[in-house]
Amino acid sequence: MIPTVLPTYNRAPLSFERGEGSWLIATDGGRYLDLGAGIAVNALGHANPDLIAALTKQAGKVWHVSNLYQIPEQQRLADLLCAHTFADTVFFTNSGTEAAELAIKMARKYWYEKGEDRPEILTFEGAFHGRSTAAIAASGADKMVKGFGPLMPGFRQLPWGDMAALKAAIGPQTCAVMLEPIQGEGGIRPLPDADLKLIRQLCNETGALLILDEVQCGMGRTGRLFAHEWAGITPDIMMVAKGIGGGFPLGAVLATERAASGMVAGTHGSTYGGNPLACAVGARVTEIITDPAFLAEVNRKAALFRQSLEGLVAAHPRVFESVRGQGLILGLKCKVAPADVVRAGYEEHILTVPAADNTLRLLPPLTISDTDLTEAVTRLDRAASAVEQAL
Numbered sequence: 001m002i003p004t005v006l007p008t009y010n011r012a013p014l015s016f017e018r019g020e021g022s023w024l025i026a027t028d029g030g031r032y033l034d035l036g037a038g039i040a041v042n043a044l045g046h047a048n049p050d051l052i053a054a055l056t057k058q059a060g061k062v063w064h065v066s067n068l069y070q071i072p073e074q075q076r077l078a079d080l081l082c083a084h085t086f087a088d089t090v091f092f093t094n095s096g097t098e099a100a101e102l103a104i105k106m107a108r109k110y111w112y113e114k115g116e117d118r119p120e121i122l123t124f125e126g127a128f129h130g131r132s133t134a135a136i137a138a139s140g141a142d143k144m145v146k147g148f149g150p151l152m153p154g155f156r157q158l159p160w161g162d163m164a165a166l167k168a169a170i171g172p173q174t175c176a177v178m179l180e181p182i183q184g185e186g187g188i189r190p191l192p193d194a195d196l197k198l199i200r201q202l203c204n205e206t207g208a209l210l211i212l213d214e215v216q217c218g219m220g221r222t223g224r225l226f227a228h229e230w231a232g233i234t235p236d237i238m239m240v241a242k243g244i245g246g247g248f249p250l251g252a253v254l255a256t257e258r259a260a261s262g263m264v265a266g267t268h269g270s271t272y273g274g275n276p277l278a279c280a281v282g283a284r285v286t287e288i289i290t291d292p293a294f295l296a297e298v299n300r301k302a303a304l305f306r307q308s309l310e311g312l313v314a315a316h317p318r319v320f321e322s323v324r325g326q327g328l329i330l331g332l333k334c335k336v337a338p339a340d341v342v343r344a345g346y347e348e349h350i351l352t353v354p355a356a357d358n359t360l361r362l363l364p365p366l367t368i369s370d371t372d373l374t375e376a377v378t379r380l381d382r383a384a385s386a387v388e389q390a391l
């Protein structure tokens with residue numbers, strides 16, 4: 001018999017009833033060190049007092065107001081995001097997938113209004129932009145698209161990081177180039193700064209819009225507010241979600257005035273997107289993460305953590321191959337199935353997340369303490385030893 005919850009997930013036999021900072025407390029009382037953070041969602045940890053205050057304060061005033069009216073909380077968050085980024089304008093969604101949908105629509109509408117026929121959006125293999133019909137077509141990955149055709153046309157995947165392929169593919173028919181500066185689901189695969197610069201340059205030369213998906217790598221994860229800042233470039237359109245709500249469902253599309261010029265009244269909308277509760281929490285998250293002192297701490301801790309992880313890889317050469325990523329979006333490329341390390345981690349009460357390309361993802365809350373990072377390495381070391389023993 002089919003479970004009453006549609007069985008689309010491979011769930012671990014764990015359930016949590018409470019969280020405290022970087023820890024999750026299971027229903028049986030067990031305490032788990034959380035290096036997944038809801039897949040980069042709980043950026044400020046669990047039960048963060050600042051976020052509880054922001055949420056409960058707003059909950060006592062008004063939860064939902066239609067976008068038929070002005071929403072001051074939304075306005076405040078949009079102003080904050082524009083003040084700290086390349087963007088001139090923001091649309092709020094409830095998820096990363098919805099942000100991808102709008103990013104694609106916005107790019108297509110831009111060229112429609114210009115009267116140019118530009119049918120193709122270039123994306124990269126290993127990409128993940130969500131599970132909607134457009135987002136799976138953008139990714140093109142077999143495991144996501146199989147059985148869900150006919151696929152939405154207009155996407156073409158290039159090998160990840162293949163700049164020669166991009167140079168050959170981009171041209172006057174290119175609507176946009178869309179990519180994650182660091183592929184998350186694809187296995188914590190960062191694109192070198194030089195390649196991001198080159199992509200920006202190729203977009204400038206051909207007119208193609210640059211869409212960056214910073215749903216997983218954005219909001220302070222890399223030690224800058226957004227990952228593309230390290231390369232010194234800016235996109236035309238950017239998707240944000242996950243960390244921005246700190247656990248409250250919230251996403252956003254940020255864009256320049258030019259890229260957004262086709263999106264006039266009536267061209268897009270959302271019932272819940274940008275509702276007062278979500279935006280009150282999102283504004284608090286954004287205020288905290290944009291503080292230079294907060295980002296400096298992320299970088300300091302990330303350097304310490306990375307060094308310990310290099311030691312871990314050296315200590316377990318049969319389990320791990322290398323450390324990849326930046327800031328606190330890190331991956332351990334494995335020589336074993338990463339799911340085996342994840343399972344061994346459960347035994348040691350540490351939560352990690354597998355990804356493609358045989359990679360184990362480590363995405364702790366950005367607020368994690370030095371002590372908890374040291375504890376994480378100790379537990380990962382024990383989990384790796386257990387995996388080794390079973391080899």
Ligand SMILES: *Cc1c(COP(=O)(O)O)cnc(C)c1O
Nearest residue numbers: 095096097128129130184215216
């Ligand atoms: C998670 C993710 C998405 C999809 O976000 P949802 O909130 O699950 O819809 C899109 N892009 C990237 C890079 C992601 O990591």
